[in-house]
Amino acid sequence: MPDVGDLVTARLDVSPADETTAAVLVVTLPDGSTVSPVTTGADSGAVWTAPVAYTMAGVWRLSWTVSGTGASVEHELVSVAPTPGVTTGRSYATTTDLANYLRAAPPVDAAHLLEGASRMLDTMVLAYCRYDVDDAGLPADADVAEAIGRAVCAQVAWWGEVGDSTGAAGVGYGSVSIGSVNLGRSVTSVSGDDSAARQLAPQVLDELRAPHLWNKLVLGAVTGAGW
Structure with missing residues (x-):
């Protein structure tokens, strides 16, 4: 399980795939906002990656849309933990x-x-x-x-x-x-x-x-x- 602040590489394996295959990633944050990181393809469209920075705790949704050969839609839910040891409430002791x-x-x-x-x-x-x-x-x-x-x-x-x-x-x-x-x-x-x-x-x-x-x-x- 990733923590807030982690920078990961999201990966999608597509099969079948060829030069017509393309993949786009849309990341939905826990607050409902979305970002679309730049995706990179390799192995004639069989492997797609994109950088994802987890900036807040909660459940993130990674949605891949593949067009061309291997067209499909793939979703992944990722649970992100708060920064360890960090609290936001009142505490009378350390x-x-x-x-x-x-x-x-x-x-x-x-x-x-x-x-x-x-x-x-x-x-x-x-x-x-x-x-x-x-x-x-x-x-x-x-x-x-x-x-x-x-x-x-x-x-x-x-x-x-x-x-x-x-x-x-x-x-x-x-x-x-x-x-x-x-x-x-x-x-x-x-x-x-x-x-x-x-x-x-x-x-x-x-x-x-x-x-x-x-x-x-x-x-x-x-x-x-x-x-």
């Missing part, structure tokens, strides 16, 4: 913070996990707290910023312990039939919200209750959080 918290190398998807943990704490914890923020809505006090960052790291570490960061492991099923085969297990949960992954890590509260945060970070009553 991958360096996480590495220091874990005292070990962080997972390769650490930036994504930190963003998810930050979003989770925003809705489940920080929305019920009072503390000074700067113009960007981030903690203005260094001690509060560090504590919230450590709380986010604690949540990511918790996900690593339970082996789930989305709550998918908490969703059970009753029975499933595939042809003559029946699969079944007892339903332990009807919602991913019931899984351990969707609960606050105990260490989150420890980080936010530190004595040096008194009068800097006022904790509210979060439903179901045990505060």
Whole structure:
């Protein structure tokens, strides 16, 4: 699977083909726009290539139209991944913070996990707290910023312990039939919200209750959080 920024050579093999064969490529980007890169033929029209630069994440469509001998239309869908490690949401901790918290190398998807943990704490914890923020809505006090960052790291570490960061492991099923085969297990949960992954890590509260945060970070009553 290519990543954003990759420059590849799209290739089409045509058979039968001869000197009358010609191929044109139209590339449809994930946003619906199109480009038509220059195509080059070789081996008497049997092989056609064109450069394609993947500039955005999503599903791209490569559509070849062949005329002359071997006339046909060929389509290919290509899934392009975002640039690894790049996130666009708010995060209260960096991958360096996480590495220091874990005292070990962080997972390769650490930036994504930190963003998810930050979003989770925003809705489940920080929305019920009072503390000074700067113009960007981030903690203005260094001690509060560090504590919230450590709380986010604690949540990511918790996900690593339970082996789930989305709550998918908490969703059970009753029975499933595939042809003559029946699969079944007892339903332990009807919602991913019931899984351990969707609960606050105990260490989150420890980080936010530190004595040096008194009068800097006022904790509210979060439903179901045990505060």
